[in-house]
Amino acid sequence: MKTRREIRARKALRDRIAYHGIGIGTAFFFLAPFMIGFLASFRPSSESGWPPLPPWPLSGISFDAYRILDGFGSGVWQHTMNSLVVSLGTVVLTVAVSVLAGYGFSRYRFPFKNALFVLIIATLMIPFQSILTPLFIILARLGLNNSLFGLMLVYVTLQLPFSVFMMRNAFDAVPKEIEEAARIDGARDLKLLVRVLLPLVMPGVATVSIFAFLNAWNEFLAALVLLSSNENYTLPVLMMAVRAGRLGAINWGAVQAGVAVMVVPCLIVFLLLQRYYMRGLMAGAVK
């Protein structure tokens, strides 16, 4: 009896070791590129051309790579601010527009309601890559060519199908009794929406925000096409200049530093708000 239990225990232990061996190996594969790039970005310029074997700085931590990165375009602060302004602006506008629309679709009846909702969702079928040229021309007509605000409006539009869908579902989940009670207390329309309902749909707002932020922060092609002057470039577009290098020589330290500046905010936002991100993903998957 005892031996059989021992055998079973040993087998369980062996299974566990095998499982976590595979797990740790896999985790290493997915994490290593980040770690290597991040560590390598702190190597002094004398080391930045070396292969990352090992990736960490050998002669003390240095910010050379970030200093060199700062020498491209209008300085890394300017471009980080551009990216931040566009991303945060996209978040604010997406939340405002999709909360209003979600509320409208959830609580009101009006002509062509279903057709309009389907129309918004159907834009998902059409890739924005195929309408970049007219977007470029329309923005120019509106006086918004080469403008961060114009880019922001495009990003907000791209977020709308997902965001309106999320917010409508969020409002659908709020019991109507709450609204009726608030209405009896004299709250109306926008005041009712902002004071009473908004706090109840906050999880939905968080989901919509995190997707809007990450997509706007990471977007490359539209920014490449729609921004034409150096000082307006967002980080991914700036990095094209770094990637091209100067006089045929690429400074890989600056590339690593640039990747770190672009990647770290995404990872932090995701790790902090993981729950809401996954909720959005599941909602999309189940739909």
Added chain:
Amino acid sequence: MTMSGIASPPPRHRRRKQSGWRGLLYIAPAMALVGVFFILPVLFTIWMSLHKWPLLGKPAWIGFGNYVRIVSDARFLTALGFTAHYTIIVTIAIFAVAFPLAIFVEKQRPLVSAYRTIIFLPVVVGLASASLLWVWLANVDSGLFAPRMQRLGLTSSRINLLADFDTAFLTIIVMVVWKIAGFTMIILLTGLQAIPAELTEAARIDGARRWQRFRYLTLPLMRRTMALALILSVTGSILAFDQFYIMTSGGPQNRMISVVYYIFNQSFVSFNLGYGAALSIALLAILVAISIFQLWLLKVGDERP
């Protein structure tokens, strides 16, 4: 709780919703944005595709001239062929990695949520950032792979991974799998977790082996989820641009020009805006056709018991 729910009539029967035009006011901003930045551009693209449209100067109506040109444009057909090739290979590669991963992280065990999170991390960074990171890792002198392989004695000299089509293609596939597999894994995971545990248990008691359970129980029940993951992978891959633009600039001998890359070159490098628009409509038609086919696939999945 349940009792009171039954006692009071469901609120939607009360018809307290306001009707009329006020609702339109709430959705007006969203509709305005979708109208100006989506529907108008789509119509505009169709209009432009019927013109010879230079950057400067007057557009000239040429009817279906641009579309006729597409059919005989060898470079576009090459781009189309390359995109199809890439889509098929990368989708197979993503599934081959993501499915075992989904099974691996399915059961709740210690550390599993940490594994899930780490595998998912590359998904939240941009494709542009990922491409930049990997173009460095794949660099012949300053990167990781070539010097590492040389040091391990696998290759006699440092090979330039990005200079040869096959190795460059392989590098991009590995990068994309690293970047996307976590996403597909989570989608597949939702499908796996939706399978009732009693079902698997019953099959086990009936003597079905692990492979049989997977083949005759898990796979059929995962049909819908797999169709969804397939849709997302296929449409995403057809629109690939960043990785080719950043990592190989179109690749050795321009053999890595994807469809979106080709449209980008026509519209914003050569400034053949009309022709670019016609190409966009062609791309759009392909994607809509694929979407319809995929929706049909989902429906077929539904009909199965």
